[in-house]
Amino acid sequence: MNPPHQRPPQRQAAAKSAPASPLHPRNRHQGRYDLTRLVAADPALRAHLVRTPAGSQSIDFSNPVAVRELNRALLASDYGIAHWDIPEGYLCPPVPGRVDYLHGLADLLAADAGGSVPRGPALRVLDVGVGANCIYPLLGQAEYGWSFVGSDIDAGALQSAGANVRANGLQDVIELRKQHARGQLFEGVLRPDDHFHLTLCNPPFHTSAKEAAQGSQRKVRNLGGAASPRGKAPALNFGGQANELWCTGGEASFLRRMVRESVDVQAQVLWFSSLVAKREHLADLHRQLAKAGAVEVREVGMAQGNKQSRFLAWSFHAAGQRRAALRGD
Known part of the structure; x- marks a missing residue:
């Protein structure tokens, strides 16, 4: 991919938004989990099955070990990812929501490619904050064959992510890089000859460790688990290290920094994107992007159960430039 290096006209197309909706039509996880099939793919999941008050089978979603085993079963049965693990305490992401983000990004590319999703390793994606779970590269490679x-910034996370990549024989299509400069997102990671069709990110959204702990307590209570004793950190059902859950200024500060940095590397990326957990941050982000000179901004709603989410994507390239880049012109 060799996108044009000239700066496009300084205008911003009208932001396009979509209301939150059920899982993407291409998402494999519509409806209830088929636990019989998942146990067949990962027999260790059987130990975590519970009976609901209505008499159906489920798992205890307040138990981080059960959630991790469910992920392992989903990845094996639905994506052919035979080996996956994370160290205790690291973020264990819900697979259906993560793959929905990838499907939404694939639709952005399809709109620039005549309606067909570009597939194969020539399509390059940068995952900012890949984490120990390496979930987006593993899912994106399985679904679309993209390279990542x-x-x-966490050496332990990269070590775990690398083990997952090697265990599945994906070293040729998933590369991991250490971000040595705390506070930087693209600088120090992108090389002068790098070009990416997409970037994606699941940013930390709390402003402090205390706020993250309070949010975890609420989540555990909502899932029917017992609250932690006063002064003791709660066990997180989806885990998470400090840099995965919070940063100074929280999500709003992190995303403003991403917008600023994207200006400097705009010639190397067709579409930048990030999840945005808090709807109240969107108006300011749209203002920041208009000021930065983004020519197109897309706000895409997502939903999983009662949880409403969305991602924001922006490009400094006009539609014709993006189409040419996807054709390899």
Whole structure:
């Protein structure tokens, strides 16, 4: 991919938004989990099955070990990812929501490619904050055959992510890079000859460790688990290290920094994107992007159960430039 290096006209197309909706039509996880099939793919999941008050089978979603085993079963049965693990305490992401983000990004590319999703390793994606779970590269490679670069500031996370990549024989299509400069997102990771069709990110959204702990307590209570004793950190059902859950200024500050940095590397990326957990941050982000000179901004709603989410994507390239880049012109 060799996108044009000239700066496009300084205008911003009208932001396009979509209301939150059920899982993407291409998402494999519509409806209830088929636990019989998942146990067949990962027999260790059987130990975590519970009976609901209505008499149906489920798992205890307040138990981080059960959630991790469910992920392992989903990845094996639905995506052919035979080996996956994360160290205790690291973020264990819900697979259906993560793959929905990838499907939404695939639709962005399809709109620039005549309606067909570009597939194969020539399509390059940068995952900012790949984490120990390496979930986006593993899912994106399985679904669309894309190649990935995953960056992270945490050496332990990169070690775990690398083990997952090697265990599945994906070293040729998933590369991991250490971000050495705390506070930087693209600088220090992108090389001068790098070009990416997409970037994606699941940013930390709390402003402090205390706020993250309070949010975890609420989540555990909502899932029917017992609250932690006063002064003791709760066991997180989806885990998470400090840099995965919170940063100074929280999500709003992190995303403003991403917008600023994207200006400097705009010639190397067709579409930048990030999940946005808090709807109240969107108006300011749209203002920041208009000021930065983004020519197109897309706000895409997502939903999983009662949880409403969305991602924001922006490009400094006009539609014709993006189409040419996807054709390899």
